[in-house]
Amino acid sequence: MVRTMLSKSAARAFFLAGTALCAVAFVGLTVDTLGRIPKQTRQDQLTEPVRRGKHLWDRSNCMGCHTLLGEGAYYAPELTKVIERRGPVFVRAMLTDPEKMYPGQRRMWKYDFSEQDKDDLIAFFTWIGGMDLNGFPPVPTLGLGAPPTGAAADNIARPQIFNQICVACHALGGQGGKVGPALDGVGARLSAPQLTAWLRDPPAVKPGTAMPKLPLTEGQLDELTAFLSALK
Ligand code: HEC
Ligand code: HEC
Incomplete structure (x- = not known):
């Protein structure tokens, strides 16, 4: 008789070896991923202002309207890259008086932040904006005032x-x-x-x-x- 199937013991060995191999690969990849997190999140740059900014972010319920790393509500712009997109001067002005930056369409609360609170939130946004997120977010989300790219009438570089x-x-x-x-x-x-x-x-x-x-x-x-x- 020609055996076309594995014997019982061979099947058991195959199963055990396969399971062990997959388990090793799984553990190895998990360790590898966990090992990358400190570098991707720039853990060494988690300073006190960054921490305070994160607490302010949580306490002030910014996520009730905004997303950060894609988490939150979709009423207001995604803020992960807001420092790159807008710069600290704009963000500070926004945290001081949003109505002034978007006249006539006040939809963001005017908070009563101290200068230190604003510094801390900017530190937090700067830190989170520098995370290695494998390309997230793919494109700037806010249409309003996206930096112009086409040839303009200016002959000296735009500040x-x-x-x-x-x-x-x-x-x-x-x-x-x-x-x-x-x-x-x-x-x-x-x-x-x-x-x-x-x-x-x-x-x-x-x-x-x-x-x-x-x-x-x-x-x-x-x-x-x-x-x-x-x-x-
Ligand atoms: C009630 C909803 C709401 C809450 C809460 C809110 N925002 Fe906003 N925010 C907005 C809206 C809407 C905009 C878009 C500008 C506009 O139309 O006023 C905005 C814009 C911004 C911008 C400018 C983004 C850009 O690209 O121009 C920043 C920075 C910002 N918010 C930070 C914060 C922070 C920090 C908090 C929490 C402390 C917060 N926001 C809480 C609604 C909100
Ligand atoms: C929140 C909106 C807003 C921002 C941000 C803003 N401006 Fe203005 N700007 C205006 C408005 C509105 C006017 C018209 C003012 C008026 O006539 O009362 C104006 C007028 C001007 C004028 C006069 C233009 C003319 O033809 O008379 C200049 C120059 C100017 N802005 C430059 C700038 C520069 C440079 C920046 C960035 C540093 C800037 N603005 C940021 C809203 C803004």
Whole structure:
């Protein structure tokens, strides 16, 4: 008689060896994954401000409207990469008075954060934004004011702060927000001193204006003035 099937003992050996092999592979991969977590999450950079920011995030129920790492509610933008997308100046302004950054559509609560709270939340967003998430999130989620990519009328490089914060409200070369006027040709309308004064404190120049006073550094003011002056 030709045996076409395994004998009982061979089948048992096959089963045991196969199970053992899979178990070893499973344990090995689990250990490997766990071993990567500290590096992917940058555990060494979990500083005190980051921890405090995380607690503020939890206590303030930001997840009632936002997602972080894809978890939370889908009412408001995903915030994992918000520092990369918007920069700390914008995030700080948002945490100070959201209505000023999105005039006329106040849907985010105005919190009563101290300056340290804001620093802590920014530290938390910076930390989480630097995590290695294997490419998540795939694309920026907020349509409003996505950094322009096409060729624009500007011949000098756009300051980073311009792409992070100004395009939320202003268009240039046809791309950007519509809260404020398009900035094409603004260098011909306003002189450098006028531009600097405006950017330093819009309400001081024009009381009641919808452009908020942004916490820009002197360096950023110079950079922005040089950039805008060249838009003729
Ligand atoms: C009641 C819902 C709600 C809650 C709660 C909320 N937000 Fe928001 N948030 C929004 C909405 C809506 C926007 C989009 C801007 C708008 O239209 O006002 C936004 C925008 C933002 C932005 C700017 C995002 C971007 O890409 O422009 C940041 C940063 C932010 N929120 C942080 C927070 C933090 C931190 C908390 C918790 C402390 C929080 N939010 C709680 C609704 C909320
Ligand atoms: C929250 C929305 C908002 C943001 C953010 C914002 N602006 Fe404005 N901006 C406005 C509005 C609204 C006006 C029109 C003000 C008015 O006439 O009362 C304006 C006006 C201006 C003007 C005058 C334009 C003209 O033709 O007279 C300049 C220049 C300007 N903004 C530059 C900037 C720059 C540079 C940034 C980034 C640092 C910026 N703005 C960020 C809303 C914004």
